[in-house]
Amino acid sequence: MEHVLAQHRPSGPASPPTSPRPGRRLATWAAALLVAVPAVVAGCRLLGTDAVTPVPQALSFLPWLTVPAGLAALLALAARRRPLAAFAVLVLAVTAWCALPYGPDTTTARGPVVERLRVLTANVEFGQATQALTEAVRRERPQLVYVSECDPACAHALTAALAVSHPHRAVVDGEGSAGSVVLSAYPLTARPPVPAAMGMPGASARIGGRNVELRLAHPLPPLPGQVDLWKRELGRVEAFAAAHRDGDPVLLAGDFNASQDHAAFRAVLDAGRLHDAARLAGAARTPTWPRELPLPPYVQIDHVLVSDDFRVRDVRFLDLAGSDHRAVLTGLDLHAGR
Incomplete structure (x- = not known):
């Protein structure tokens, strides 16, 4: 005799679906x-x-x-x-x-090399790293030195210590972060500084038989409440770059308070057809600031920008005692052009 087992169907409403764990x-x-x-x-x-x-x-x-x-x-x-x-x-x-490096990885420099030079840019943090910078210049022997946050005492100490190797200079006098100086082994012709809260001196130098436009960049940082001022001052640096786009070779360096991720900084590169030397040397993301925190530096805001007349041999980053920035030392070849 066959026995058929009926399925047991629970009566009542269906149970609600279980909620996520x-x-x-x-x-x-x-x-x-x-x-x-x-x-x-x-x-x-x-x-x-x-x-x-x-x-x-x-x-x-x-x-x-x-x-x-x-x-x-x-x-x-x-x-x-x-x-x-x-x-x-x-x-x-x-x-x-x-996060990929911005811009081309080479310049279009043409003609023979007419000068080999080194450029050092450093923020000495209110002059506190003046002695360390002096030692670095004597050790590394750059022909051009761009110094941000160099107060009158800093400028006097540097010009006195480096009078033989760098007898020429362009200076914006100012206390604290407002002072800046460009020291040069080459004779300089003065150029008006870019108007800014912090000094942005400039000059023209005769290098390898060519006139080279030099400019130190140090716009205000993008602190809360002054982002518009930061963008305005970077806009003035952009205007300088645009004005020299098709002219003499350009060396624009300093503490830009901006990285390649800021549109205002990329506008400077694009306006002047300029190249970040660190990018050309394969070091586009090497952080330069801040050095005085428990954590290592996390952003690159110190740059050496060059026009197409240059090729970059190498870039090194130097720690200067007393500064919250790493200095950028760049080896360059200046070409004769077309």
Whole structure:
């Protein structure tokens, strides 16, 4: 005799679906929070805007934002949130692409080399690193030295100590961060400084039979409340670069208070068809600031920019006791041109 077993069907309404596990919910929220800042910053970088505080400050961290974006993707995958994971991967890819070096990796210099020279740019932090810079100049023997935050005492000490090797100079006198000086082994012809809160002296030098335009850049930093001033002063540096785009060779160096991730700095490069020497030497992302924190420097804001008349032999970064910036020492070849 066959026995048929009937299926037992529970009576009553169906039970509600189970809610996500607390661990997945936490991972979802963490992923969303982690990806938010990289998404906004990478978006501003793509749009070419420095916007308002805190965007310019956050742009200084752009290469490092690949870390939270990557963590967000992993957490979203662990929480099985595929749309969120896909968005985090997209943000990671965009951030990594934006972190690539900006601009061409070579110049179009032509003709024979007419001069081999070295350029050193240093922020001496209110003159505190004056002695260290003096020792570095004597050791490294650059022909051109760009010095930011060099007060009158600093300028006097440098010109006295380096009177034989660098007898020529262009100076903007000022206390604290307002003073700047360009020291030169070559004779200089004075040029008006760029109007700014901090000194941006300039001159023309006769180098290898060519007139070379020299300019020290030191715009205000993009502190909260003065982002417009920062952009305005970088705009004046851009105007200088544009005015010399098709003229004599240009050496524009200093503490730009901006990295390649800031649209205002990229505008300077584009306006003057200039090249960041560190980029040409394969060191575009070497941080130069700040040196006085427990953590190592995280952003490159000190630059040596060159026109197409130069080729870069090498770039080195020097630590100067007393300064919160690393100095940039660049070896250059000046070509005769067409």
